[in-house]
Amino acid sequence: MSKVAIITGGGSGLGQSTALRLAEEGVRIAVVDIDEEGGNETVDRVKNLGVDAIFVKADVSKSDEVKKYVDQTVEAFGSIDYFFNNAGISGSGANFLDTDINEIEKIVGINLLGALYGVRYVAEVMVKNGGGSIVNTSSSAGVIGQDTVVTYSATKHALVGLTKSMVAEYAKDGLRVNAIAPGPTETPMVKTYFDANPKMKESAESGIPQKRLGTPEEVAELVTFLLTSSAQYINGEVIRIDGGFTNTK
Template identity: 65%
Template sequence: MSQNKVAIITGGGSGLGQAVALKLADSGVSITVVDISEKAGNDTVSLIKEKGAKAIFVQADVSKAEDVKNYVDKTVEEFGTIDMFYNNAGISGPGVKFLDNTIEQIQQVVGINLLGALYGIKYVTEVMLENGGGSIVNTSSTAGVVGQATVGTYSATKHGIVGITKTIAAEYAEQGIRCNAIAPGTIETPMVKEYRQKNPENVKAVVEAIPQKRLGEPEEVAELVTFLLGDKANYINGTVVSIDGGFTSI
């Protein structure tokens, strides 16, 4: 992977975003870490810099288009271009049956997970097209491939991520844009740990339903994401790669 590449990672303060940031930093990629949490984002920036790579933090509520445009503008200002985009920021929601969601809860999950991802793709792809192309990886979920009880709104947004992934690949492949998605199963991230505390029985049932009988690790997902973002995956476009211990294979 070229040392001159530039990446944006949303939700970069923890979990999958942080794991991908640290993996890319090992290859000398310059990184814009985007997160709602200033402390978490700056922590990731410090870890990247310890590896000798360049990084900046931009705080953003990705459900606001102006915040998304700002992190794109700040990246171009600092690093001159955008080669890779890990479009990852997301929340799980309350973990209840769909009819028990409030309108506010539905709007929050859709705003962050789906609108935030769409805004990111729009503004980042505009820059990539000006500069000859680039690679996007969106975070979907097993809940974007199959239905899962108690995460209805989340599942709807993650199915939406699959749709936009395939659309961008179809529309802009000839102009050098690659857009893929990953569909992780339940990974040991802070978001999942919080969900597990609220819904221990649900998570226990999830582990039992995974053929490998364990949750995934963020570093395992980071291996996949960095591969898809990089040049070795040049002929992979518009696809959704499951990484779930076999959960959606049965």
């Protein structure tokens, strides 16, 4: 039987491109997103590749909705082999001391609690079934400090701890857990920001040794490698995919 993946934030950007890339491998996909339109678009595109997919509308910051997307996936497909724990938001870009407490709570709720709840419920199914593979989406800001993204950076560093500690506890049960740390990548989120601030795009690109942003397809390729059996002995790693950006910091 073909493998099954859950992808959170699967309605856009890195989640959508990874859904399409995994579908090329015949992997059935549960697309989880708060955005119904984007989620359904991904499902349609996966189905057009001849692969089965479902959309589950869920807010990852709510534990009962996380349990719901896990239960619905098992109900639809019978198991969970791969989990791309990817939904996230970036924040307003304000300096930390000017940041509203509501914004801090929102970023922590989605990026950190959402990721913890996801691993909590998905890994439970995987361990019961003899194992599985998880990729958590950290960030460049999860491996170095950066200004104007203090809360975001704190949550993305936390995902590194989640990744390594899950391996310490559950590798013996057949779990592989890795993280990716992308630099600025041309997803809709980043594109909208740079279209409105072209100078910021130039300055971001000039700070990257390869002098360009990453593409969602490049990230999807890495995630597919890490999730599938190609990376059987890679566990607890944080793989940077940033054109050399954090290497020069």
